[in-house]
Amino acid sequence: MTTPLRLFSPVALAALVAACGGTPAAAPTAFPRLDSAAASSFARLALKSITREYPNKLDHVMNGPADVLGPRQLHPSFYGSYDWHSSVHGHWMLVRLLKLRPGLPEAAEIRRALDAHLSAPDLAKEAAYFGRPGSAAFERMYGWAWALKLAEELHGWDDPDGRRWAANLQPLADSIVKRYLAFLPKQAYPIRRGVHPNTAFGMALALDYARAEGRGDLDSLLVERSRTYFGDDVDVPAAWEPDGDDFLSRSLIEADLMRRVLPAPAFARWFHAFLPGIQRGEPANLLQSAKVTDRGDPGLVHLDGLNLSRAWCMRAIAAALPPSDPDRPILLASAARQAEASLPYVASGNYLGEHWLASFAVYMLTETDSTD
DSSP: OOOOOOSSOHHHHHHHHHHTSSOTTSOOSOOOOOOHHHHHHHHHHHHHHHTOOOSOOOOOOOOSGGGOOOHHHHOSSSOOSSSHHHHHHHHHHHHHHHHHOTTOTTHHHHHHHHHHHSOHHHHHHHHHHTTSTTOTTTTTTHHHHHHHHHHHHHTTOOOHHHHHHHHHHHHHHHHHHHHHHHHGGGOOSOOOOSSTTOHHHHHHHHHHHHHHHTOHHHHHHHHHHHHHHHTTOOSOOGGGOOOTTOSSOHHHHHHHHHHHHSOHHHHHHHHHHHSTTGGGTOOHHHHSOOOOSOTTSTTTTHHHHHHHHHHHHHHHHHHHSOTTOTHHHHHHHHHHHHHHHHGGGTTOSOHHHHTTHHHHHHHHHHHSOOOO
């Protein structure tokens, strides 16, 4: 059995458990916050992972013998953390932590690592990889989305290093934006699975980037595609969730996208038709945390990520609903339960979870609006 590493004080977690121990309709009194000890722990996980080349799960089409290359040769910036997308969101997390807590003990090491990995020549190679034969679907759309999230995080940061890294990353971001613009008009049907190809997740982060960067062309396309794919969805079969290796809730991720797309009154109407049972505490499988039975299994440990991503979705959805909406306290109570179930296991001692879960934890703890 995996022993959890406590990133939050026992008192804080005990309070969280107590707050979530009542009925689903009772809002928790507190949600975990990112304290200095947790920020340092998460930073150390990422610093260790982004420079670790092996084990590595490549997504690489080989067109001939010359393409038989190792991760660092193929991806000089994002060769670590088991796979490309995890490396990208590990870098995003380090930037986010550096911006939020510039006095972290790991701050100097973070800057050195980012400087080494986000150089102009290496990022130019990363951008060029997307143009090679056989790479049209490389990291579509999960890795695309996280790369734009990294670019968004660097955008407008009043920091000399940050401005340099943002400029170095721009060719890669531009390359990925072109792929969104070319691909989405051709995608007739959304992918709803709770893993990497999920369309709603890939569009949500891209929409944040488009708005931060003023990319009206990308913004308008994403809004149109969101309405076309999801605007008429009602009574989603969320009771079927989760699949055994989900790290995203197909229903909540979709709602998290649509709260970005629809005006607040329209979103509230859409959400109540989409998940009409929330006020009754249904579906129970969605509102209860997922059980993780083996954190050494690369698929089963995804369910820790599911709990964390459910929590950020629920809090963001609650913030988008009217203050008196009866769904809000239920979503907030469930979000606290989901967070408490998996936060202690972000640093489990097993690389199959440690190489990526900290990014989900930091996103959950820092991205969503306060609704307590």
